[in-house]
Amino acid sequence: MSQSFHSLAQLAQSVLETRGTNAKIKLAAEYFRNLDDEQDLRLAAQFLGEGAFSDVSGKRASVGHRTIALQAAEFCEIDYDMVFKPSRTAIGSASETIQKLFENLPEAKAKWSAGNLTLQQIADIYEELYITSGRDAKQQILQNAWSKMTPLETKFFIRIMGGGSLRIGFETKSVVNAISKAFKKDLESVRYAHMITGSLGDTAVLAKNGNLHKATFELFHPLSFMLASPIESRAVENLEQYIAEEKFDGMRCQAHIEGQKIELYSRDLNQITTSFPEILDFFKERNLPEVVFDGEICVFKENTILPFQLLQKRMGVKKPSKKLLSQYPVLFIAYDLLYLDGKPLFEDSLLKRREKLEEIADTYNLPVTSQMEIGSQEDVEELFQRALAHGNEGLMLKLKNSTYEYGQRRKSWLKVKKPSGSLDTVIMYAHAGSGKRGGKYSDFTLGISVKDDERYEEEFIPIGKAYGGYSNDELDEINKRIKKITLERFGPTLLLKPEIMVELEFEDIQINKRTKAGYTLRLPRFKAIRWDLATKDADTLKDVERMFQQKLDEEREAQGRNPSFVWE
Amino acid sequence: MIKITKAGYHGILLPELSIGLDYSGNDADYIFISHAHADHMPRNRKLTVYATPPTAELMRRRGFSGEIIKMSFGEPLETGQARITLYPAGHILGSAMTFVESELGSVLYTGDYRTPPSPTSEGFQLPDAKVDQFITEATFSLPIYKWKSHEELKMEVHKFASDSLADGYTPIFLAYNLGKAQEIMHMLRGMNHPIQIHGAGYKLCDVYETFGFDLGNYEAYDRATCEGKILIAPSSAPETGFASNVKKVRTAYCSGWASSEARMAQMTVDALIPLSDHLDFFELLDVCEQLQPEKVWITHTPNPDVVQYFLNKKGIDSGFLDLEATDQD
Numbered sequence: 001m002s003q004s005f006h007s008l009a010q011l012a013q014s015v016l017e018t019r020g021t022n023a024k025i026k027l028a029a030e031y032f033r034n035l036d037d038e039q040d041l042r043l044a045a046q047f048l049g050e051g052a053f054s055d056v057s058g059k060r061a062s063v064g065h066r067t068i069a070l071q072a073a074e075f076c077e078i079d080y081d082m083v084f085k086p087s088r089t090a091i092g093s094a095s096e097t098i099q100k101l102f103e104n105l106p107e108a109k110a111k112w113s114a115g116n117l118t119l120q121q122i123a124d125i126y127e128e129l130y131i132t133s134g135r136d137a138k139q140q141i142l143q144n145a146w147s148k149m150t151p152l153e154t155k156f157f158i159r160i161m162g163g164g165s166l167r168i169g170f171e172t173k174s175v176v177n178a179i180s181k182a183f184k185k186d187l188e189s190v191r192y193a194h195m196i197t198g199s200l201g202d203t204a205v206l207a208k209n210g211n212l213h214k215a216t217f218e219l220f221h222p223l224s225f226m227l228a229s230p231i232e233s234r235a236v237e238n239l240e241q242y243i244a245e246e247k248f249d250g251m252r253c254q255a256h257i258e259g260q261k262i263e264l265y266s267r268d269l270n271q272i273t274t275s276f277p278e279i280l281d282f283f284k285e286r287n288l289p290e291v292v293f294d295g296e297i298c299v300f301k302e303n304t305i306l307p308f309q310l311l312q313k314r315m316g317v318k319k320p321s322k323k324l325l326s327q328y329p330v331l332f333i334a335y336d337l338l339y340l341d342g343k344p345l346f347e348d349s350l351l352k353r354r355e356k357l358e359e360i361a362d363t364y365n366l367p368v369t370s371q372m373e374i375g376s377q378e379d380v381e382e383l384f385q386r387a388l389a390h391g392n393e394g395l396m397l398k399l400k401n402s403t404y405e406y407g408q409r410r411k412s413w414l415k416v417k418k419p420s421g422s423l424d425t426v427i428m429y430a431h432a433g434s435g436k437r438g439g440k441y442s443d444f445t446l447g448i449s450v451k452d453d454e455r456y457e458e459e460f461i462p463i464g465k466a467y468g469g470y471s472n473d474e475l476d477e478i479n480k481r482i483k484k485i486t487l488e489r490f491g492p493t494l495l496l497k498p499e500i501m502v503e504l505e506f507e508d509i510q511i512n513k514r515t516k517a518g519y520t521l522r523l524p525r526f527k528a529i530r531w532d533l534a535t536k537d538a539d540t541l542k543d544v545e546r547m548f549q550q551k552l553d554e555e556r557e558a559q560g561r562n563p564s565f566v567w568e
Numbered sequence: 569m570i571k572i573t574k575a576g577y578h579g580i581l582l583p584e585l586s587i588g589l590d591y592s593g594n595d596a597d598y599i600f601i602s603h604a605h606a607d608h609m610p611r612n613r614k615l616t617v618y619a620t621p622p623t624a625e626l627m628r629r630r631g632f633s634g635e636i637i638k639m640s641f642g643e644p645l646e647t648g649q650a651r652i653t654l655y656p657a658g659h660i661l662g663s664a665m666t667f668v669e670s671e672l673g674s675v676l677y678t679g680d681y682r683t684p685p686s687p688t689s690e691g692f693q694l695p696d697a698k699v700d701q702f703i704t705e706a707t708f709s710l711p712i713y714k715w716k717s718h719e720e721l722k723m724e725v726h727k728f729a730s731d732s733l734a735d736g737y738t739p740i741f742l743a744y745n746l747g748k749a750q751e752i753m754h755m756l757r758g759m760n761h762p763i764q765i766h767g768a769g770y771k772l773c774d775v776y777e778t779f780g781f782d783l784g785n786y787e788a789y790d791r792a793t794c795e796g797k798i799l800i801a802p803s804s805a806p807e808t809g810f811a812s813n814v815k816k817v818r819t820a821y822c823s824g825w826a827s828s829e830a831r832m833a834q835m836t837v838d839a840l841i842p843l844s845d846h847l848d849f850f851e852l853l854d855v856c857e858q859l860q861p862e863k864v865w866i867t868h869t870p871n872p873d874v875v876q877y878f879l880n881k882k883g884i885d886s887g888f889l890d891l892e893a894t895d896q897d
Contacts, residue, residue: 016829019838078711082877088708089870091828098825101710104850167829438830 002118003040004147007031007155008047016168023293024170032204033500040252041208043119047156049175051163052126055269061161063138068158072098073138075146077107081466081491089492092438093167095158102151105468112427115148121207126161136214141326150417175200183207195224195406196344198269217225217344219290220256222265224407226294226336228396228415236414239376241309242397243350245335245369246387246564247415249313250298253306255332257283258290258340264297268275286364292339293332294359294404303558305391307551309510333565334361335369337403346404378563384416390558390564393417407410421509421547422527423448426460427500430482432492441479441494443467446504448517449538456541460498461516463544469505469526478529501533502526509548519544569700570672572865574889575734580609580677580703582668585650587823589603589666589677589703598647599603600639600654602679603663604630604746618645620654622662622690625775626746641690658685658692660747661776665694670833676859680705680868682847683855686716688751688781694859703889707846708824711878715824715848722755724841725822729798732818739796740811742803742837743822743857745769747845749800750776750783754820756798757784759832764789766801766810803835849875856884865889 010030015024028048035041046054055060060280069088073080078101088097102108125145127174130136159166172194179200180190182547185207194203204315206212217223236242253272254265262283264273273280276297299306299314314320326444329405337357338346345353354371370381374397394417402412414492425446433442469480486498506521511524530537559565574582579591588596592611593599601619604626609616616635619627624636639645641664644653647868649671654664659680678701687693714720725741732739743749749769754776756763765773772786777783788826789799795814803821811817824844832840847855856864856879864879864886866872872888873893879886 005584017832017839079877083711083874086711086871086874090710091712092830096829097712100714104711336815353805376641434830435833438828 002120003035003044005117005119005122005157006114006153008119009150009153012156012166012168012170013152013176014049017169021169021174022404025174025181028170028175029181032178032182032208036092038101038205038208040119041204043123044201045175045179045204046199046201047119047122047160048166048170049172052161053130053163053200054201054204059130059163060163061126061293062141063161064127064135067138068098068142069094069374071142072101072146074100074110074139075111075143076105078105085491087418088434088438089432092432092434094434095155095307098158099151099155102146104156107123107237112147112149112151112154113528114150116147117148117153120323121312122157122160125157128567145447148477161515176203179207183210185210185212189213198222198224207219208511212254213507217339220341222254222256222269223292223338223346225254226405226411226413227409229411230408231397231414231416235407236397239374239380239397240397241401242374242414243287243382243397244372244374244383245394245398246383246390247393247417248305248333248564249298249391249393250311250333251306251308251325253297253332254277254338255283255291255293255295255334257288257292257509259287260284268442274452275314275316275320276330277320277333278329282332284367288364289341290339291337294336294338295334297326297330297332301329301507303560304556305559305564306556307391308508309552312510316333329475331367331502333367336404346406349401349403350398360459361566365567369565369567370563378417386562387564390559392564393555421545422503422505423463424530424533424537425463425502425504426498426535426538427482427496427502428460428462428498429477429492430478430496432464437475440475441482444478445500446502447498447538448544449535449540455543456516460538461541462505462534463517463519464504464521464524466502466504466524467524470484470529474529499536502531503528503530509544509551513547517541517544519548532537569862570670570675571703572675572703572889574867579608580889584672584676585647585668585670587647587650587652587668592678598652598675599668600647600652600664600678601627601636601658602657602666604659605680606630608679610634618652620662620664620690622775622779624663624705625778626662626772627773629775630746635768636759641693653695655693656685656690658689658847660686661689661750661779661781667695667697667699669697671856673862674698674704675701676861677703678705680707682844682845684849686747686751686845687718688747688754688776694855699859699861701863701865702856702859703865704744704850704856704876705846706853706866706872708844708848709852709866709869709871709875711828711849711874713824713844713849715842715844715851721841721843724839725752725755725820725843726759727731728841729759729761729837732800733761733796736816737816738797738799738811738814739804740799740801740817740819741822741841741842742805742819742835743800743843744845745802746772748822748843749802750781751843751845752800753783753786754781757782757868759798760785761798762787763798763800764794765799766805768802791878823852853878853882856886857882860884862886871893 052061073084091097180187189212191211196215251265256263266272299310337353397414399412427444428447429445430441431443433440445462445465448463449455451459486494488495505527506524508522512520581591584596588599591599591610596817599608599707601617606624614634618637618639621638644651651669653667657665659664659682666677683692718753766789799809820839821835821837822841822843826840827842848890867889874887
């Protein structure tokens with residue numbers, strides 16, 4: 001007998017209302033323990049921690065926020081702009097707004113009744129959304145689904161569908177904990193099984209059946225990537241225990257290969273195989289044995305690694321044209337080997353994995369990163385400068401005897417990066433936050449000065465939107481201040497008198513023709529609120545243009561005497 | 569139709585009749601104060617005003633020093649040009665709606681109100697006579713606001729207090745110190761557990777008792793002896809060290825604004841109890857529908873458009889008198 005989705009929604013609500021991680025874990029553990037059916041357990045763990053689909057499935061329901069909101073407004077027979085939007089602004093969460101409107105409005109109440117859907121039926125609805133394309137068709141599916149759910153179920157149905165956080169203060173780590181507690185299994189082995197399978201649902205079932213030891217790595221099931229910590233935050237004591245590699249200005253990729261069968265996976269474990277046909281051809285020609293590489297995709301032309309901005313033209317293009325392929329040819333550069341001939345290698349040390357990687361690279365003529373020994377801070381400095389000269393981002397320092405710590409961000413891998421840029425900007429608009437920040441203005445549009453720029457009539461134009469980098473106190477201070485400088489209000493957005501100056505930090509500048517400035521910033525965030533600056537101190541569009549040009553014009557050394565990677 | 573003007577934060581003026589409603593200006597002969605919350609009391613503390621006896625007493629306690637002429641519910645005042653009658657508004661003790669009748673027509677001004685009424689108020693009653701213009705607050709002006717019944721909320725309050733005490737925790741209710749605080753004390757009186765209330769609220773409690781509302785076994789907050797008692801304090805209190813010497817506390821935030829999940833994280837409280845002393849969105853629409861006035865004037869709201877949208881659907885003409893709502897519920 002399959003379990004009801006309603007009981008899962010109730011569990012999620014109780015977890016939300018309970019304070020303290022241990023108390024939350026206890027609730028979820030009890031719930032897991034009481035699920036007799038394996039498939040129910042699989043789905044419950046997945047819904048709580050991963051979303052509508054298992055992370056490794058590569059599937060998505062692909063329903064946009066707007067589709068959901070419009071459909072909900074229709075369900076309630078209310079005007080989207082007049083009623084739905086202000087309600088969502090007040091609550092700060094679309095799904096919670098929908099729950100309340102469905103509970104309160106007679107027009108909505110008349111449309112739903114508790115259909116007691118099972119977990120499996122919910123999974124089937126997500127599957128249907130996945131295979132259906134087109135907004136109208138998806139809206140029809142939502143309409144049908146919501147009519148068979150209570151508003152509480154609808155809220156969590158929407159959150160699970162999004163695949164993000166359920167916003168109940170219960171993330172992946174807690175689900176793993178709850179599985180361990182539910183079936184009285186050692187936390188470390190549950191965690192290991194989760195890493196290997198990449199699936200909370202499978203992990204829960206393995207734990208229930210006492211089969212955690214059977215969790216094995218399989219080809220064409222991507223493994224979570226090992227991540228690096230910034231070097232500033234970690235004191236490095238024994239530099240000589242690390243080796244250095246250049247950090248490419250490219251896209252992280254995991255390649256699973258078995259002869260002529262090849263799949264490529266991105267950082268978020270999505271399949272990106274069809275976007276890079278030249279990499280497929282490259283591997284096919286070589287007819288490799290069963291292997292999994294961790295590496296980087298870079299635009300490589302005339303023996304030079306080209307900027308990430310150019311690689312972006314290829315990202316997300318599922319069927320690149322001939323022209324695109326010849327303009328921006330890419331190369332896969334390997335730096336780790338995770339699997340070979342039926343054996344996972346991630347428990348081996350980096351040195352051992354590297355040895356095997358080099359063997360394969362030699363045999364099959366594959367590009368692999370150059371590795372450099374380091375003994376001192378001076379070595380790091382010299383190699384760092386060389387990496388920058390190659391147009392790369394900086395250096396990776398990797399602990400020689402470390403295992404491949406998939407999904408972890410520890411100090412075994414360290415990244416040494418060029419300090420990112422910053423601009424002095426002014427807050428132009430404030431936007432109401434959502435989720436945890438609902439009810440506060442937490443997102444800000446920041447502007448640069450164009451007052452002496454004959455191309456513009458305004459004084460300031462937006463350059464980016466930031467929603468982080470400030471402390472809670474600073475956010476409160478800004479919220480207090482903006483009350484006094486609000487000029488106009490457009491729903492959740494406030495137009496502010498330009499006054500508050502922010503030093504905005506970012507990773508990169510990119511051209512974006514659709515914006516007023518013509519540029520967007522990558523990962524903009526507050527570095528500091530500069531109460532000491534006045535709006536006349538704001539940086540200008542000309543400054544931005546100069547910074548961008550500098551980046552493009554930077555001499556990129558071709559791969560020569562001390563190359564970033566080796567390719568015989 | 570009687571002419572209605574609003575004067576920014578100074579309240580509402582009926583200039584032809586020289587009547588001010590929660591009004592601070594000195595150009596009205598008759599000023600009626602709906603209740604003793606700060607955003608409705610005159611800013612000019614020396615005015616002469618009319619109010620119900622409990623409101624008069626509460627205003628005194630809160631520092632109003634002008635003359636207050638007491639008026640009981642249902643006993644009209646004749647000014648020559650108009651007849652003014654106060655009706656119980658159900659918001660807090662003494663809260664009144666002001667009904668103005670004249671040759672120019674009639675106006676009903678709600679002040680803050682709640683229906684079904686707070687059990688620690690004199691109830692809620694609308695005039696029988698025709699209301700031409702209805703000036704209504706609309707603090708909770710979105711369809712996301714729909715309150716649970718008083719019984720349900722009372723159970724939540726009880727459960728929070730008794731569960732906390734049973735687990736060895738001191739329960740703290742964060743509630744506004746005039747109205748909500750006393751309502752919670754009244755709810756809890758059956759538990760017979762000692763209550764301590766923050767000083768600002770404490771000095772208002774005996775007014776409730778004088779007018780016949782039992783608030784149970786309570787005393788003023790005392791840091792040294794508060795552990796293990798039920799504590800009641802305004803929401804700002806925890807930041808200023810209230811009961812910070814007690815290790816095991818659980819906190820419940822009691823407000824109409826407590827109805828969204830984000831508030832829980834922001835307020836870092838253990839429970840949200842959506843207890844409001846205002847009526848909810850649907851009750852507001854019901855009152856408008858019941859009265860069928862020529863015109864509804866909406867005040868004290870961040871979302872007049874939404875109320876108007878729903879009133880339009882019901883064929884009721886409305887407009888916005890723009891008095892900003894305060895966050896104080």
